[in-house]
Every structure is written in structure tokens, then in C-alpha cells.
Amino acid sequence: MASSAIDPSIAADPALQRAHAVLARVPLIDGHNDLPWTIREAKEAPGDVAAYDLRAATKGHTDLPRLRTGRVGAQFWSVYVPGDRPAGELVRLQLEQIDLARRMIAQYPDDLALALTADEVEAAFRAGRVASLLGAEGGHTLANSLGTLRAYHALGVRYLTLTHNVHTDWADCAVLPPRHDGLTAFGEEVVREMNRLGMLVDLSHVSPATMEDALRVSEAPVIFSHSSARALADTPRNVPDDILRRVPANGGVVMVTFLPAYVSQAAGDAREARRKARAEAAKLADPAARAARLAEIDAEPQPRATLAQVADHVEHVRRVAGVDHVGLGSDFDGMSAVPVGLEDVSKYPHLLAELARRGWTDEELEKLAGRNLLRALRAAEATAQRLQAARPPSLATCTPASEDKPGP
Secondary structure, X not given: OOOOOOOHHXXXXXXXXXXHHHHHHOOEEEEEEOHHXXXXXXXXXXXXXXXXXXXXXXXXXXXXXXXXXXXXXEEEEEOOOOOOOOHHHHHHHHHHHHHHHHHHHHHOOOOEEEOOOHHHHHHHHHXXXXXXXXXXXXXXHHOOOHHHHHHHHHOOEEEEEOOOOOOOOOEOEOOOOOOOOOXXXXXXXXXXXXXXXXXXXXXXXXXXXXXXXXXHHOOOOEEEOOOOEOOOOOOOOOEOHHXXXXXXXXXXXXXXXXXXXXXXXXXXXXXHHHHHHHHHHOOOOOHHHHHHHHHHHHHOOOOOOEHHHHHHHHHHHHHHHOHHHEEEOOOEOXXXXXXXXXXXXXXXXXXXXXXXXXXXXXXXXXXHHHHHHHHHHHHHHHHHHHHHHHOOOOOOOOOHHHHOOOOO
16 A cells, blocks of 8 residues: 655654654554444445445545555454344354455455465555454354354454453453353363464453453463553443553553543543433333434534543553553444544554654554554464464363353
């Protein structure tokens, strides 16, 4: 992907110049972008990667011109499947999303390149293309099968988020009352098999107990593909400080998300208040009154998060976990509101420029942009090579009833 011409505004801003120079040397690797689901849900032509033309300006947050402007070097495209779909459809939906993402990448061979390894990420970056990796969001699509996990890996999936917003039969998510108190025995085996495959264990969306269990079990670095700091925005989706302090020993990377509710406490509180208000409005028996109340709720202005607040989360993760363990995971095309200053994929240099103004060195910015994630990915690959020489594929099975922990 060719670089865009230097804008005069860049030349006038030394910090922005530094950011662009860093991103010319090191691939900016974003941990989570939901563009494949956006394409699937596009009203004009659902699932049609040609009709959703990335060469032109799109209605969402992502297209090729803006990827160039933002100097994105590598992207984990989320092959997300909602957890509320019927269990019998989950594997089919997951395969369809993997297929859609791969078709999307193949549609633009001069701009995007499928990447399965850290070396392939760097090769694509040197060739001027966006290295495109796949990340599966939610272990519910495994259908409790390690064979399914291995099939997804063979199709190119390089991380699995252990849960989305629903529990699986073997792992607890962040937003529901605990069912397993973390990982079950089969859940631990999922982590071990991911280590054997070289698939990154992603702990965004999981409960703190699941985070703790995965950090205990995993022999390879874990990631949080799109999570911010709970100390700054107290939502179950963010990472508590006690977990951040454990990440260095594992070698993992916390990729800070831009989603306003996880960045701004005010935005998160307002979103929760709106959710409760909509739930109450849905109980109104009269359809006209219900519609009017929902419209009223949706029209209420919401607090905005800012680029500076995202930078605050990056700095907090750095302070607690260390500069070697922080990255970026936007959640672009997976959020309806965006922070002021981080409206789309063109804005990454502005975030790095903000951190440069706060005293970050070029070496530290390079680690944040991509070096930390490349190190974790290479470590996962080395762990897989060692484990594949030591043990065969796991034959463990999950029996849901036996996985549940007894109640009090």
C-alpha cells in the first residue's frame, strides 16, 4: 500500500512528523477491527465484499484511503459471530465470517495481504501492503470441540477471544454473573491446545477469574485484543490493575481500545443508563408510546470520549504493566460512537503524536505501534514449535453438565 503524500499539517507539527516517521519504520498493528461483520450486515448488499468497495470512502470507519493516511501496517480483522445465535448455527456462521474476511483480503491484492506469521506481517509491511490477520471473537463458536479450534487455525485464525458477552460451557465472560469461576478443566485444555497451535489466547471480554486462570495455564504470551484500563473506566470489560501486574511475567500485550464506554467513565455510565432506560421503555404496552419513548431516549446527547483519554489509558497500562506490554486495539467498525480525535483508521498518527508530546521516545512508540505484538506472536510461534514436538493434538472433550461448578 503506497504512502499518501505528506500533508502540510504534518510538516508543521514536529510530534506528528515523529509519529509518521515511526510508522514508516514499524508496522502499526491494530488488534481488533470489525469490518467483516460490517460488510456482512451492509443493507445494500449483505456479505458482498466487492459491493462494499474499500477503494472509495465507506460509511464506516475503514477503507483503503484512510488506512493509508493512518499508516496502518497490520490489522487483526475480527471474524466475529454474536453469542446469541442458535448453537447449531455457530460453526457455520464462524466459517462464513472466516470466508468473508479472506474474500475481502483477496479482493485487494495490491493493498492487503493475508498474514499467518510474524515474518509474513513484516514482509507485507515491507511490500507496502496491510498485513491482514484473522481473530475469532468468542469461544462459543468452537461448539466445545478442539477439532473445530484446529480447523479454524488451519483456515488462518491467529487469535481466539475465549468468550464474547456470553459464558461458554468452559469459560466465564466479563458481563454476566460467574458460572465457572474462570476456566473449567476443558477451558484450560483449550488454552493448552491454542499454545500448541500457536494461536494467541485473547482475554478481552473474559472475567477476571478467567484472565487469572489463562495467565496461569498459558505457556505463550496472551493478548487483550481490545481492552482498556479498569482503573480509569470502571467497566467489567476493562483490565484490572492486579491483572495488568501479572501480564509482564507472561510476556503478554494489552491492546488499548478506543470504544468510548471503555475509555470514558462518563460515557460508560451514560451508556448503562441508556440501556436501562430502553429496557424500561420496551415494557410499555402501547406501541406508539413505546416508540416515542425509545426515540426520546436515543435523541438524548451522550458524553464523548477523547483521544487524550485513550492516551491516558495507554499510559496507565504502561505504568502498571510496562512499556513492553502495551499496544492498540481500536474496535473500529464495531462501535457506533468514536472518541473525538480518533474518528476512524486515519487517526492513529495523531494518537502517537499525543504520546510523543507527553515524552514518549521513538523506541517506546515503536513498541506500542507493533514491536510488542510481533514479539508476542513470535513467542507464540516458538512455543507452538516446541509443544508440537512434545505432544500430539489434544483429544479432550467437553461434557457441559460436568463442567459446571456446584453452587453454594
